[in-house]
Amino acid sequence: MKLMKKLGLALTMAVMLLGLAPATVLAAPATQTADLVRFTVENRDEAGITLRLYATDGTLRAYYLRVDGESSRVLTPEAGVYTYSLTACGVGVRGTVDLSRNHNWVLPACGHKGGPGTKAANTTDVSEEVRLVRVDLVNDTSTRIQVRLYGPWDYVFTIEGKATKVVTILKGEYDYTLFACQGGVYTGHFLARANKIQEFECK
Numbered sequence: 001m002k003l004m005k006k007l008g009l010a011l012t013m014a015v016m017l018l019g020l021a022p023a024t025v026l027a028a029p030a031t032q033t034a035d036l037v038r039f040t041v042e043n044r045d046e047a048g049i050t051l052r053l054y055a056t057d058g059t060l061r062a063y064y065l066r067v068d069g070e071s072s073r074v075l076t077p078e079a080g081v082y083t084y085s086l087t088a089c090g091v092g093v094r095g096t097v098d099l100s101r102n103h104n105w106v107l108p109a110c111g112h113k114g115g116p117g118t119k120a121a122n123t124t125d126v127s128e129e130v131r132l133v134r135v136d137l138v139n140d141t142s143t144r145i146q147v148r149l150y151g152p153w154d155y156v157f158t159i160e161g162k163a164t165k166v167v168t169i170l171k172g173e174y175d176y177t178l179f180a181c182q183g184g185v186y187t188g189h190f191l192a193r194a195n196k197i198q199e200f201e202c203k
Contacts, residue, residue, distance in 0.1 A: 034079075035078065036076045036078060036079065038103075039074070039076070040102075040105070041065060041072065041074075041104075042067075042106045043069060043072065043088075044070060044106065044108050045069055045107060045108070045110050046069040046070060046109070047069050047090075048067060048069050049066070049088040049107060050087045051065045051085070051086050051087075053065075053077060054082060055080055055081075056080070056083060056096075077099060079099060079100050079101070081096060081100070082096070082099055083095070086126070088126070089110035089111075089168065092153075104123040105123075106123060106124070107126040108125065111133075111134055111168040113125065131171040131172075132168050132171065133171045133195075134166060134167070134168050135196045135198060137200065139162060139200055141162075141180050141181060141200070142161045143161045143180065143181070144160050145158070145159050145178060145180035146178075146180070147176055147177075147178055147179075147200060148177045148179075149176050151170070151172050151173055152171070171192055173189065173192070174190055175189050176188050176190070186200075
């Protein structure tokens with residue numbers, strides 16, 4: 001009788017162990033590591049930058065990275081295509097980056113392009129995305145003026161009388177509003193390009 005009980009208990013334990021086996025197999029795929037890529041962001045400007053990545057495959061994956069001035073950071077996101085939001089050189093830009101393989105971003109000093117390593121394979125010169133140009137804003141009046149620019153990015157500048165302010169702004173077309181000459185308000189339009197000289201005067 002005792003022998004029968006022992007055999008019955010052994011049989012019961014064997015059945016229970018067999019019942020657990022399929023669950024262990026099914027759980028194994030969940031522990032597998034996703035494909036990761038190495039995304040290096042090198043900031044050669046003195047000011048810090050921030051970067052946000054958003055997956056385009058509907059998974060809601062998002063990454064945030066801040067890179068201090070004259071330093072580099074490495075991010076290891078899952079491989080894929082991402083939209084990005086980048087704040088650098090005092091402006092914000094959006095775009096898409098393919099991170100299906102290891103990739104490098106290099107941000108030259110604001111207002112400059114290229115530099116060592118920016119032509120290497122799988123490397124992006126971020127100045128091609130943040131298209132900044134140096135512009136001379138010339139106040140031809142004898143009093144202080146305020147200029148508001150509306151275009152690829154909005155800016156407000158104050159310029160002393162008979163002075164020139166050299167600024168770095170996003171390349172493109174701008175409408176402007178000029179406040180000058182004892183309460184006068186004037187409007188205009190200009191194209192910001194490299195070495196542009198834009199004069200302001202009371203009309």
